[in-house]
Amino acid sequence: MYDNLETPALLLDEGRMQHNIERMQNRMNQLGVIFRPHVKTSKCLEVVRRQMAAGARGITVSTLKEAEEFFRAGVDDILYAVAIVPNKLDHALNLIRAGLRLTLLVESVAMAEQVARHGAELGVCYDVLIEIDTDGHRSGVKPADPVLPQIAAALQGGARLKGVMAHAGASYDLNTPEALAAIAEQERAGCVAAAEHLRAAGHQCEVVSVGSTPTALSAQHLQGVTEVRAGVYVFFDMVMADVGVCTAEDVAISVLCTVIGHQADKGWLITDGGWMAMSRDLGHRSHGYGLVCDADGNPIPGLAFGKANQEHGVLQWTGEGDIGQLFPVGSSLRILPNHACATGAQHSQYLVIPASGGQWKVWPRFSGW
């Protein structure tokens, strides 16, 4: 099936992806919130088109390059969900002047003042969310922090407070439905509390945006939330399987590689899929560089991907039988990634296995800032 395909190559199972898209969108519809997918996972127009077609309203991006690429393709409502810094304001301004409804993020008074001043000087009013920290995992302002209304107050003149957003990244380290439901509620309650804190101080706070793939799939209700963001759900990966919000059978991307040699005395298979094809992301360190499957995508018990060099994978066989006969030089393997965002970023295209069968399709993806 893959004989004529140069390896390593990134495969995308369109049927699995479509299932993942519909699962998330249906859930958001049931919860009564707008869904704004985070497109940092795919960086691919064809994927985003399918998310929009399923019902997504606007997108979330991790770089202004993503904003630029997707705006050029017709997406006109974009949240840039990393706190803005001065060196990116001109880039953001250019996109807004070209017609993009771009929302920026701040988490400090200093930056709120700079954004407002930049907007006032250049005759634009930036839409801004304040980042809220509900789980201590990274950035943002605590919901009850007195600095919160100060940031809002600094958004005067060339900026406008649009709302608040939280991302419970700590959910990636959990793995029971109870713990996931609890952190989803913590994310919701914290973000809603921040909005109420701002409203009590006299600020409008229209948008209450929360999300991560684990919390989006685990929230019991989303009262007070207006929109949810999630990214990796579109492909899923072994980290998400470890968290428990998908199974290996839901993972829509894999790296196709070829056996290039053996070290029979050690039980080693050498492949042409090294860390350049997989990324160095070891996820929860439970699957090495990824879950090893046969050419049809079925996991191979006893074959572990523990070591990688730039263009070499070193797989350890602990099963029965002669590895040279079981996995001869030239044979194909597929590796399910630990982290779809990281593995995808190592490739410039997806080779798409169509849901309807038939010929491969090639979907380009971009990278950079």
Added chain:
Amino acid sequence: MYDNLETPALLLDEGRMQHNIERMQNRMNQLGVIFRPHVKTSKCLEVVRRQMAAGARGITVSTLKEAEEFFRAGVDDILYAVAIVPNKLDHALNLIRAGLRLTLLVESVAMAEQVARHGAELGVCYDVLIEIDTDGHRSGVKPADPVLPQIAAALQGGARLKGVMAHAGASYDLNTPEALAAIAEQERAGCVAAAEHLRAAGHQCEVVSVGSTPTALSAQHLQGVTEVRAGVYVFFDMVMADVGVCTAEDVAISVLCTVIGHQADKGWLITDGGWMAMSRDLGHRSHGYGLVCDADGNPIPGLAFGKANQEHGVLQWTGEGDIGQLFPVGSSLRILPNHACATGAQHSQYLVIPASGGQWKVWPRFSGW
């Protein structure tokens, strides 16, 4: 200095790079061997031009994409140093027919037979090296293995045995001059022994190719060796500093990033340089995601880069003073990478600080297969 530069960005100090290039080439000249740099580190024509200008003869590549790009730019003697598999032979053949002197690598009788058959069927004679394993770290045939002359014998018809090559990748885990000199001698002696094994069996073995950055810089003599390969020396990195073959002051690339926020109660600085800008390569786990320096490239004691998300770096401050005042939002930091090959691969260009001072230059780099 960096105020107008959008971050994250990959910086290249041209003066440091030029020093590294001359240091290695001078050493190879003294040892009396041809130097064939491995260009997988830079994937950049401007860098390779400087390596060739300094005296390199031919290059080593890790992908056929590299072979294609550098051949198009005029490099006509290229070793593809990953064992070939059937799905890449047509690509290799096209390059050879276009005029490239391409050398392939095999490490099994099965693949030697396939290469020879492919060449015979399509009317070309492939130049081939056999990969030799001198340190057990990955792939290749042991020097005394009886399969070695069998592989050579299989290279009949559409292929020709050109020689042997070894790569002592285990040298990356050493850190004393004595241990490095010993593994360099082990690599040399093993590869020369493999060549003698083949010659004793009646085969020509013109090329004896060894190398890695640590062994190239540690070999006491290279009797019997015809050429040396090394890659990462061109930029160096914190792994090479840990090994002891360079210092942090030799590292020619760094990732420029910007402080986007603080979590003052934890001593955290948040930057816009996450794992997408650094890669997930943790090296020897002695510098987190890289060594944190100020905007001029001087290391900052007390500031450690322990945690990264896709577009966020989380830096821990353990020094004295208020982090918001020491490192305000919008201030610049430079991170020296653990692994130059991995960090470089996350970027599509180098912003070059010219050796002579003056304006930035932009040097593109490519990726993929």
